[in-house]
Amino acid sequence: MELEGLLAYLVSLAIMASIYAVFCLGLNIQWGYTGLFNIGIAGFFCLGAYTSALITTSMPRGIYAHYVRQLFGLGLPFPFGLIGAALICGLVAFLIGIPTLRLREDYLAIATIGIAETFRLVFNNEGWLANGPRGLMGLPQPLQGVVPPEYYNYFYLAVVFCVMWAVYVAIERAIRSPWGRVLKAIREDEISAAMSGKDVFLFKMQSLVLGSMIMGIGGALYAHYTRAISPDVFTPLYGTFIIWVMLMAGGSGNNRGAILGAFLIWGIWTGTKFLTDLLPYTMKARAPYIRFLIVGILLEFILLYRPQGILGEEKRVSRFLDEG
Amino acid sequence: MMLELFVYGIVLGSIIALGAIGLTLVYGILRFANFAHGDLMTAGAYVGLFLVSSLFPLIGIPREPLGPFSFGWRMVAAFPVAMAAVSGIAILLDRLIYRRLRQKGSSAVILAISALGASLIVRMVVLILWGGDYRSFFPGVLRPAMELPFGVKIRPDQVLIIGVAALLMVSLYLFLHYTKTGKAMRATADNMELARISGIRTERIVLWTWAIGGALAAAGGVLYGIDVQIHPGMGWNFLLPLFAAAILGGIGKVHGALIGGLVIGVLQQLSTAWLLPTYKPAVAFIGMIIILLVRPQGIFGGETGGT
Amino acid sequence: MSLLVVEGVRAGYNEEVDILQGVSLRVEPGQIVAIIGPNGAGKSTLLKTVFGILRPKEGRIVFDGEEIGGLPPEVIVRKGMSYVPQVRNVFPSLTVQENLEMGAFVREDDYRGRLEEIYQVFPDLREKRHQKVGRLSGGQRQMVAMGRALMLDPKLLLLDEPSAGLAPSAVSAVFDRIMEINRRGVAILIVEQNAKEALRLSNYGYVLTMGRNALEGPGEELLRDEEVGRLYLGRG
Numbered sequence: 058m059e060l061e062g063l064l065a066y067l068v069s070l071a072i073m074a075s076i077y078a079v080f081c082l083g084l085n086i087q088w089g090y091t092g093l094f095n096i097g098i099a100g101f102f103c104l105g106a107y108t109s110a111l112i113t114t115s116m117p118r119g120i121y122a123h124y125v126r127q128l129f130g131l132g133l134p135f136p137f138g139l140i141g142a143a144l145i146c147g148l149v150a151f152l153i154g155i156p157t158l159r160l161r162e163d164y165l166a167i168a169t170i171g172i173a174e175t176f177r178l179v180f181n182n183e184g185w186l187a188n189g190p191r192g193l194m195g196l197p198q199p200l201q202g203v204v205p206p207e208y209y210n211y212f213y214l215a216v217v218f219c220v221m222w223a224v225y226v227a228i229e230r231a232i233r234s235p236w237g238r239v240l241k242a243i244r245e246d247e248i249s250a251a252m253s254g255k256d257v258f259l260f261k262m263q264s265l266v267l268g269s270m271i272m273g274i275g276g277a278l279y280a281h282y283t284r285a286i287s288p289d290v291f292t293p294l295y296g297t298f299i300i301w302v303m304l305m306a307g308g309s310g311n312n313r314g315a316i317l318g319a320f321l322i323w324g325i326w327t328g329t330k331f332l333t334d335l336l337p338y339t340m341k342a343r344a345p346y347i348r349f350l351i352v353g354i355l356l357e358f359i360l361l362y363r364p365q366g367i368l369g370e371e372k373r374v375s376r377f378l379d380e381g
Numbered sequence: 382m383m384l385e386l387f388v389y390g391i392v393l394g395s396i397i398a399l400g401a402i403g404l405t406l407v408y409g410i411l412r413f414a415n416f417a418h419g420d421l422m423t424a425g426a427y428v429g430l431f432l433v434s435s436l437f438p439l440i441g442i443p444r445e446p447l448g449p450f451s452f453g454w455r456m457v458a459a460f461p462v463a464m465a466a467v468s469g470i471a472i473l474l475d476r477l478i479y480r481r482l483r484q485k486g487s488s489a490v491i492l493a494i495s496a497l498g499a500s501l502i503v504r505m506v507v508l509i510l511w512g513g514d515y516r517s518f519f520p521g522v523l524r525p526a527m528e529l530p531f532g533v534k535i536r537p538d539q540v541l542i543i544g545v546a547a548l549l550m551v552s553l554y555l556f557l558h559y560t561k562t563g564k565a566m567r568a569t570a571d572n573m574e575l576a577r578i579s580g581i582r583t584e585r586i587v588l589w590t591w592a593i594g595g596a597l598a599a600a601g602g603v604l605y606g607i608d609v610q611i612h613p614g615m616g617w618n619f620l621l622p623l624f625a626a627a628i629l630g631g632i633g634k635v636h637g638a639l640i641g642g643l644v645i646g647v648l649q650q651l652s653t654a655w656l657l658p659t660y661k662p663a664v665a666f667i668g669m670i671i672i673l674l675v676r677p678q679g680i681f682g683g684e685t686g687g688t
Numbered sequence: 689m690s691l692l693v694v695e696g697v698r699a700g701y702n703e704e705v706d707i708l709q710g711v712s713l714r715v716e717p718g719q720i721v722a723i724i725g726p727n728g729a730g731k732s733t734l735l736k737t738v739f740g741i742l743r744p745k746e747g748r749i750v751f752d753g754e755e756i757g758g759l760p761p762e763v764i765v766r767k768g769m770s771y772v773p774q775v776r777n778v779f780p781s782l783t784v785q786e787n788l789e790m791g792a793f794v795r796e797d798d799y800r801g802r803l804e805e806i807y808q809v810f811p812d813l814r815e816k817r818h819q820k821v822g823r824l825s826g827g828q829r830q831m832v833a834m835g836r837a838l839m840l841d842p843k844l845l846l847l848d849e850p851s852a853g854l855a856p857s858a859v860s861a862v863f864d865r866i867m868e869i870n871r872r873g874v875a876i877l878i879v880e881q882n883a884k885e886a887l888r889l890s891n892y893g894y895v896l897t898m899g900r901n902a903l904e905g906p907g908e909e910l911l912r913d914e915e916v917g918r919l920y921l922g923r924g
Contacts, residue, residue, distance in 0.1 A: 094490050096497065156674055162490055163414035164673060167624045171666030174621065178663050293617070298501060301494060343509050350505035356498040357478055360491055561793070564782065568790045571779040578739070578773070579836065580765040580794040 074323040075217040081315035083271030089310040091264040092244035094162045097169030099296025100176040105276025108145045109138030135199035146273030181288035192287025308366030385533045386650045392539045394646020395546035399601035401626035401638035403594030409570035409633030417500035423616030425467045425599025426606040432459035449537035464596035471595030507613045515612045621662045625669035631679030691717045697747035699737040707733040709899035720876045722886040725896035731879040739771040740764045770837035774848040777833035780822030791839030827858025847878040883920040
């Protein structure tokens with residue numbers, strides 16, 4: 058591969074990895090710091106992507122109205138899409154949290170699967186919402202008229218990187234605050250935390266909402282990168298499972314681990330794509346399954362032999378300890 | 382029309398009950414939410430497919446359908462073999478993965494994540510070996526429906542499904558209440574520490590639990606394939622109904638999972654009068670949320686779902 | 689030869705902390721031996737260590753001439769020792785009879801004769817034998833718990849606070865049954881908060897404080913002892 062092709066390839070790899078890193082950071086707040094077992098990430102992935110899509114595209118007019126149906130289309134610029142995705146996801150997370158946050162961990166997990174499935178089914182079957190199974194295409198990208206197409210991906214990589222970095226800094230700040238310490242106490246021993254007078258439910262809700270907002274941002278970033286979304290993109294595998302593997306691999310309870318895990322696992326995932334070339338022709342269609350099988354086995358090895366991930370949990374949780 | 386849907390609901394519910402019973406048995410003894418249980422059903426269906434389409438033709442078992450049913454001796458022979466095979470797969474997963482994590486003292490969440498991983502592994506193996514298409518056990522074989530009173534049409538296959546499921550559940554009941562091992566299983570589910578204190582070898586009980594859970598899941602998967610079709614994602618689609626049924630009946634209670642399975646099956650089929658059939662998992666999910674809000678310990682009072 | 693010898697045992701629930709700091713006691717065949725002392729002294733921990741639920745870090749435990757320190761409960765129960773925990777000591781969703789059957793799980797023989805004997809010791813249980821134990825009263829549950837432990841014909845029965853949480857009428861019934869069990873030849877090592885009752889029926893007693901032996905002596909002597917009376921028997 059010539060240098061330019063290789064570079065373009067690495068850039069697209071980095072963009073996807075960074076987008077996934079944003080998801081991992083969101084999951085890390087919910088699971089790594091608060092112990093909420095959320096296996097419905099795909100639901101917020103889907104919701105964030107669609108919300109941003111609907112906010113940034115205009116309602117189809119003329120002949121397009123025959124082919125594309127959507128609930129609304131505001132035609133607003135990219136930042137509004139990001140913010141809108143975050144707000145809607147946060148709101149929905151809040152509504153979902155009311156009945157489900159008091160449940161025990163494994164029950165909460167099943168509830169989150171159900172929510173993600175329901176979202177996917179609704180987006181798939183209710184054509185009036187966002188064009189059903191055909192999905193939405195031609196999503197706008199920020200400054201797409203201004204930056205030349207051949208360099209566009211570099212620009213978008215910079216955008217995604219900035220967002221990821223901003224999220225990272227914000228979370229690091231929040232975690233070092235008293236709020237973050239309470240989250241950690243809840244994860245360690247919920248009963249003691251409750252008995253010391255903290256409203257556990259409130260903290261869990263805040264963690265759920267904040268994490269979901271970040272996932273919504275991730276979904277929006279994804280939508281504007283791929284420029285086309287449809288319900289079958291947001292499967293449990295690509296939308297939930299792979300993110301869990303990333304966080305477990307990198308180190309749950311550690312924001313740097315979240316980012317590391319995303320890059321590492323996405324690197325392994327795309328790396329195995331070369332496996333496809335090695336397979337005989339008849340088996341090529343089955344390559345993604347072999348690759349996912351490898352990811353699944355990798356997860357089991359991580360859980361058995363290094364459940365804390367590569368970086369393990371962060372030790373310091375107080376900025377006073379750092380400065381003292 | 383509604384009555385017909387209700388009857389189909391009993392058929393579907395019997396299949397869900399088979400899976401839910403296995404799920405609730407495992408949960409009762411290991412306190413472990415087995416997210417791979419649906420994929421054990423898939424494994425059973427595909428082992429059945431392999432036997433019926435590849436292996437048994439080789440050894441000369443005839444393919445002619447028996448009586449009014451869509452299947453013949455191949456399926457009759459394949460059924461117990463598939464159950465035994467998935468018992469083996471379930472035990473293997475426990476030995477390789479879950480037991481080691483238990484011995485390390487891993488938390489319930491780590492175990493659940495490992496089950497997600499196991500479900501993925503099983504599903505991918507099926508996809509690699511058979512691809513993603515929908516398959517029938519007996520392509521091209523149609524069997525006309527019988528007509529029951531009140532204009533309800535039901536295929537003989539479906540009547541048999543209810544019968545086989547009922548037979549399996551009665552057998553399980555007899556096993557749990559009239560054999561030493563069965564009683565020891567119920568005792569271990571009640572109080573594992575006391576079971577050990579009494580000298581019961583609880584590791585062996587765990588093996589029995591996986592064997593029975595796997596066998597029942599396989600039965601459910603094969604029966605579902607006889608009724609409809611099989612595809613690699615079928616088990617994952619069953620996951621929500623299985624959990625909904627087990628929780629509805631009271632997690633850990635076998636008779637609860639039975640009733641819960643039937644209720645969820647009926648609810649799902651009745652919902653098709655108003656909603657698209659693809660929404661069935663969502664119906665199960667909504668039902669489960671309602672139960673968790675209203676009576677989290679389920680009908681028969683298992684553990685509560687609260688913290 | 690003593691039935692049970694415990695010598696210098698150290699044990700705890702985790703690596704760092706030792707609850708038992710070198711405890712010793714003896715039980716002779718057919719004796720009732722009581723262990724009393726304040727909360728947190730390690731009385732329950734001692735029983736759990738003898739029965740193998742906890743591993744002793746130091747010291748010896750010899751039962752019927754055999755070293756059993758470090759063996760797990762499933763093995764020890766087959767050697768003629770049974771244990772009744774303080775809480776969660778029955779199978780609530782099983783019937784009375786099924787609970788007793790579980791007690792006999794390791795027996796290969798026909799144990800119906802033994803079942804009969806147990807019903808003679810606990811006549812109330814006979815009429816309730818097909819009821820689920822979860823529905824019985826506290827006192828009846830304690831009877832089931834002890835009956836389960838007796839199904840294997842043990843030489844030594846470990847009882848952890850059998851009167852805990854019971855109404856006074858049930859307490860006297862329970863202690864009454866304990867005497868009956870002992871009359872039939874079973875040695876008993878009993879841990880009790882209710883020190884007065886425990887010392888009254890026992891041949892010998894040990895007072896445990898902070899994981900160590902404090903006092904010991906024949907049951908009646910300890911009952912009359914002033915210090916024991918002040919600390920544990922409620923006398924001013």
